Amino acid sequence: MGITKTAAIVGAGMAGLTVAAHLAKMGWGVTLFDKGRKPGGRMATRLQDGFIFNHGCQFASAHDAGFRAALIANQAKIWPATGNKFSGTPSMASLAASFASGLNVQLNTHVSFMAKQDAGWRLSLHDASTTPPGLVDPQGELSAAFDALILAIPAPQATALLAAINHPFAGELAKVHLAPCWALMLGFAGATPGPDIVKPPTGPLSWIARENTRPGAGPQPVSYTAHASAAWSAAHLERPADDIIATLSTAFAQATGISAPATLARAHRWRYALADAPLSQDHLWDPHQQLGLCGDWCLAGKLEAAYLSGRSLGIRLTT
Numbered sequence: 290m291g292i293t294k295t296a297a298i299v300g301a302g303m304a305g306l307t308v309a310a311h312l313a314k315m316g317w318g319v320t321l322f323d324k325g326r327k328p329g330g331r332m333a334t335r336l337q338d339g340f341i342f343n344h345g346c347q348f349a350s351a352h353d354a355g356f357r358a359a360l361i362a363n364q365a366k367i368w369p370a371t372g373n374k375f376s377g378t379p380s381m382a383s384l385a386a387s388f389a390s391g392l393n394v395q396l397n398t399h400v401s402f403m404a405k406q407d408a409g410w411r412l413s414l415h416d417a418s419t420t421p422p423g424l425v426d427p428q429g430e431l432s433a434a435f436d437a438l439i440l441a442i443p444a445p446q447a448t449a450l451l452a453a454i455n456h457p458f459a460g461e462l463a464k465v466h467l468a469p470c471w472a473l474m475l476g477f478a479g480a481t482p483g484p485d486i487v488k489p490p491t492g493p494l495s496w497i498a499r500e501n502t503r504p505g506a507g508p509q510p511v512s513y514t515a516h517a518s519a520a521w522s523a524a525h526l527e528r529p530a531d532d533i534i535a536t537l538s539t540a541f542a543q544a545t546g547i548s549a550p551a552t553l554a555r556a557h558r559w560r561y562a563l564a565d566a567p568l569s570q571d572h573l574w575d576p577h578q579q580l581g582l583c584g585d586w587c588l589a590g591k592l593e594a595a596y597l598s599g600r601s602l603g604i605r606l607t608t
């Protein structure tokens with residue numbers, strides 16, 4: 290099958306990867322642009338000093354049969370500690386890498402502006418490692434022209450790009466709100482394993498997971514990832530990481546009974562973690578401009594919602 294149309298997709302998280310895979314299967318030429326060093330967005334994994342932390346998306350619920358089949362096809366397995374939730378094997382980053390396999394993904398690439406011309410959409414591209422976050426700037430390396438453009442990035446980032454070209458979708462996104470999340474990563478060398486999963490009913494932490502219980506993970510060294518609640522994260526969003534580590538480590542010890550000091554302690558701030566006020570429709574599509582938007586924030590702020598959003602937009606473009 291020859292290439293019929295071309296599409297640029299900004300964002301290589303689950304939504305972007307899903308719509309890209311669908312379009313590629315239907316004969317489109319697809320290029321994804323992502324500012325990260327790896328595809329996956331919040332399907333992120335940090336490896337440090339032998340410890341492994343899935344500090345973003347923790348797991349995937351799969352109520353949709355198609356999503357469940359896609360997870361299994363990409364080597365995801367049930368994580369017994371969660372009941373019936375899926376995890377990448379052995380990490381969420383490996384799940385993202387499997388979904389991205391065979392796709393043209395341009396990493397470390399920040400899209401700072403987009404312009405519709407007679408030849409199609411062209412993007413202004415910058416090296417993400419040297420570009421300030423959120424920069425909107427038409428002066429960058431110019432991409433090739435694409436027939437269609439899809440934004441599969443957090444709503445606030447998409448809003449900035451849309452506002453710069455006065456597109457009405459910027460107003461549509463004003464109703465979306467994404468809550469932040471502070472993630473705590475603690476490693477314990479030679480430690481006796483503690484509880485598998487803890488959901489503290491009170492305090493700053495809402496989720497604690499022992500990474501070693503994931504399918505395919507090794508039993509040592511003991512690694513824990515903990516997420517603070519959205520409300521606590523929002524209230525303490527701009528605090529220094531060292532302060533966050535100290536406060537959340539105390540809460541971790543209280544919730545788990547693990548009083549030993551961590552060998553390794555890190556914190557990561559996700560500014561756009563959970564769509565607590567989603568768009569409430571599965572995607573946006575402007576047929577005249579050939580411009581679309583998709584993401585978990587369209588539906589429910591979950592990994593399955595990102596997949597469903599990307600799939601629905603892909604179907605919209607090819608039917």
